[in-house]
Amino acid sequence: QVQLVESGGGLVQPGESLTLSCTPSAGTFTAYQMNWFRQAPGKEREFVARVYWSGGSTLYADSLRDRFTVSRDIAKSTGYLRIDNLKPEDTAVYYCNAAAPYGWGKGTLVTVSS
Secondary structure, three states, rough: OOOOOEEEEEEEEOOEEEEEEEOOOOOOOOOOEEEEEEEEOOOEEEEEEEEEEOOOEEEEOOOOOOEEEEEEEHOEEEEEEOOOOOOHOOEEEEEEOOOOOOOOOOOOEEEEOE
């Protein structure tokens, strides 16, 4: 299995923006789609967004589409999740995920606090 590696998390203030990245630990990303999920403290993991790798079309959770933008750079084999106007309730570990030979990354923590 090829590991997915997320990066870009950190401590940010409410209202700021952040872009997370996801890239395979080895090789070129070859899956059909890349998904983003998040898991807030004490809550279930929830779907955030998806990008279809070849065409670039996207899908979002209904409640998150206004502030989240998912994209990918095929040449870099990297997917991105941009979050605008961050809110404390966005505090979570953000994961990327794709079908085999990939799986789940270890996540990157985003903490939104003043």
